[in-house]
Amino acid sequence: MNRKITAAACAIMAIGFALTACSGKKKNSAESADPSKTIIRIGDQAVSFASYKALFDNYLPYMQYYGQDPLESESALTSYQDWLVDELTNDLVTVYQAKSAGFKLSEKQEKELKEQTETEINELYDRFMKFAEQSHDDDPSIPVETYFDSIVNEESEYYTGVAMSWEDYKSHYYSEAEKAYIVNAYKEFVCREFVPSENDITNWYDAAYENDKANYIDSPEKYKKDEENFEMNFGAGESILPVTFVPEGYSRIMHIVVSPKGELSDEYKAKLKRMEEIKTEYSELAFEDALNGTNKNAGKLASLLSEYKLLKQATEGEYSQYVEEAYEKIRDAYKELASGKPFAEVMAEYTEDKRVVGDGTNEGCETFRTKGELISMRYNGLGDWSEKIKEEFGKLSMGSYSGIFMDGGSYHIVYYASDERSGDVPLEEIHDYIKEVCMVGVRNSQWNDLLSEWKKDPELKIDYDTIRLVGAEEIGKE
Secondary structure: OOHHHHHHHHHOOOOOOOOOOOOOOOOOOHHHOOOOOEEEEEOOEEEEHHHHHHHHHHHHHHHHHOOOOOOOOHHHHHHHHHHHHHHHHHHHHHHHHHHHOOOOOOHHHHHHHHHHHHHHHHHHHHHHHHHHHHHHHHOOOOOHHHHHHHHHHHHHHHHHOOOOOHHHHHHHHHHHHHHHHHHHHHHHHHHOOOOOOHHHHHHHHHHHHHHHHHHHHHOHHHHHHHHHHHHHHOOOOOOOOOOOEEOOOOEEEEEEEEOOOOOOOHHHHHHHHHHHHHHHHHHHHHHHHHHHOOOOOHHHHHHHHHHHHHHHHHHHHHHHHHHHHHHHHHHHHHHHHHOOOOHHHHHHHHOOOHHHHOOOOOOOOHHHHHOOEEEOOOOOOOOOOOHHHHHHHHOOOOOOEOOOEEEOOEEEEEEEEEEOOOEEOOHHHHHHHHHHHHHHHHHHHHHHHHHHHHOOOOOOEEOHHHHOOOOHHHOOOO
């Protein structure tokens, strides 16, 4: 089972789908091929016809769904077959080369592999057992164990081409997980030698610069999101890239935010609702009296006003208690600032902005802690600051901070840290980041070249005659 198919097995439970066997097997057809026959081999690494056929059947509906039907023509089928063979062969030759080179997983890697695979196997077991128990509830005459065995048989046959017992399926699953882990580990080991040249880095910068400059001159509001995404998440994905050009009109803001804990009571919310109702009713009655030139509703108006004042007093009291702790905290932060302590230090100690200081699941953003976040008084982009925060920031001169103010139910203090230098970002400032970006491309390219060389090994045997049988009889059928 290829690792990609393993992932699909964890996500797709095709319990109701049974593979049907053809009663009349034709000579020289996929139906007549021996499932255990080896169709790809190098050294002790091999792929059986059953495994290849299962892989073929698994990917086929996805290809068809995305409008690339391998069965629409002979050439499309051949391309699909060759792609599957290439995927399988890449893994096979990598494991073969790793073993030939004496490559071994470290103790740490062995432990990670074991823990990860045991977790996946346990999740599979729980999922299978859940289905088995549900089937048993529908028909208690059949033991849960029988349902479980049947599900494992179907699942293993669907993904490997061979019906297996639970113990055999576990063993097979672990073996394939180990191979997949070795492939990734050996690739990382080999690719550590591959590094981009300075020419690679310069070429990347030049191309990115032309694109960034055109993009941010045309849509400067996009810069904040892109640059902050880079500052927060570089390394988390290949699409997160350093920015090479800065549009005019951006500054850096530091921000202390403190929020009340818990929630206001339902009674509090009911009182607020009633206060809104009173205001509406009062307005209607007062308007009626004014329109008619009478005091007909004077008594009712006085009663409503009295009720409103009592509710206002009660809600203000509860709200004061609700925000008391948060207000004390933000006031302590303000005192620290007033004593001359640098804003960045006070922010690191007091702010509850998870983007800045983290929240236990992430460490926050170092750039935000040292330079601040981006803000523009000219542009409004995705994930921008509120109007209130921009209003308070707009009152400041560089190096000054605001008073305490409330926005969005939280207390804030903002600081004008600096203006963002517009124009080109010098290559030397982002050189190491670009090197990491280029590293991915260089290593993938050189790894693919290496795979191509390995696949020239005369030890590698591929039975294309048998492979071409799969799907051949289905070409052109609707």
